[in-house]
Amino acid sequence: MSADVAGQGGPDEASPSRGAAAGSEPSIPYRVQADARAADLVERYKDLAPQSETGRTVTVAGRLMLRREMGRVAFGTLRDSSGQVQLFAGKAWTDGFDGFTRLSLGDWIAASGEVVTTKTGELSVKVASWQLLAEARRGFGDKWHGISDLDTRYRQRYADLWANEDSRRVLLLRSSLISWIRRWLEGRGFVEVETPVFHPTPGGATAKPFVTHHNALDVDLYLRIAPELYLKRLVVGGFEKVFEVARVFRNEGLSPRHNPEFTMLELYQAYADYTDMMRLTEDLVAGAASELLGTTEITYGGRSLSLAAPWRRATLSELVAEHSGMTLDIDSPISELREAAESVGVQPEPAWGSGKLLLEVYEKTTESELWEPVFVTDYPKEVSPLARDHRCKAGYVERFEAIVAGRELCNAFSELNDPVEQRLRFEAQAAAKAAGDEEAMSVDEDYLRALEYGLPPTGGLGIGIDRLVMLLSDSDAIRDVIAFPTLRPETA
């Protein structure tokens, strides 16, 4: 057992092993047969009177969080993934008592003994025997403040997750959310699929891709910026309801709301249009909140917010009028749109048409002001190369974004399924790209070929999972909802 205890370092300094020579710790077992979890014990015996003995012997395993020595007795706080339980050791009844008192905070141990309560009534495992499972050669920081340095927290997430309850809570919520979404969609007949991460032609969104190279094929490949075009190929192939939880990659700046790799839920439903997608979106988000938080009434950044369906629907032009006082639409004279853009601080580029100008005014004046969930509908065709023409409003497409707490949560449309029209849209994008727009799309000939086989009327939806987790967990940084966020590599 751990006889001599050396110093214990911290996140920035490891101590040498306190036990055997490096690479060999013969007393450390290969497996542990724990038969109780901390929280279960505390829950099961919460009504026990002080100084009770249950006669039940258990083995618990976890990390030693705190230790209180009193001479010939010692108390420890053991934490496992369920919670915490007190260990009560004494020279009179604990094998290896001296070693127990020399354990470091953070050491993994297994402890066996009777479940009892102490004089003060705290439920404890009265340790008859214990085993060291792993030394903590680095400490987890101040036992009260833990680790709060943001750099350390994100770079050494293993330590942050152990030290900070909130960090664990958020990642557990993320896991529960994705799991729930899968079950919910499968319950509605959706099929989960996987599509390529390597794309010969990046598409499905306007964003700068990462480029990599395949040696054997000697071709450049792009890490996907969206799974959209492949999912719609699957609809062509007969998958009427598909979804993918897709990690996507965009070569853009980092910010509290942007990580270069992030997760999107995309789904496509044949025979549906964007109004179906609105109903699905509000049901999904409100349902997730009810299931995971027990309510649709949430607090984000100190402000209350209701996710209950149905959500407000309003056109982009209506919302711009509400928030900027300017009555603008796609048919407004272009000079008027350009003036409007300039008046709100946008510097229009010569190539921008009225659709782009209108969108810029919206983003500058309106989007961040929208707090309660709202479906912003009817986007300009110019800025929506994959969405189908609006059934009755020229120049617009059947597209919406859901804005919640001032941020885009999802993007959806009635999918453009006419290969001739799609080619025209791609060509306009390719022209913009040739003119210097690094984020514009290319012509994807294979996708056009797929459309030529026939894509039925289809509704499509993309939801930013990271954003949704942020919303549900009241996190203000995307880094908090990603286990290992992208950081500048450490320099030696």
Add this chain to the structure above:
RNA sequence: GCGCCUCUAGCUCAAUGGCAGAGCAACGGACUCUUAAUCCGCAGGUUCUGGGUUCGAAUCCCAGGGGGCGCACCA
């Protein structure tokens, strides 16, 4: 990419131009019911790095590095 802020012991933080400190952790010791146990003792520093100003720099200036925030881009 640009601007602003920030970096002190393993951790959390003081010291604002005049001897680098505290609490916790660690280390030595006391203690048979503690709850961030308590008490006694001991130790711990390239004040992010490199220049400069000054009799004297953690503190002021310049450059670089890490991080945060804002802008831009986007989801």
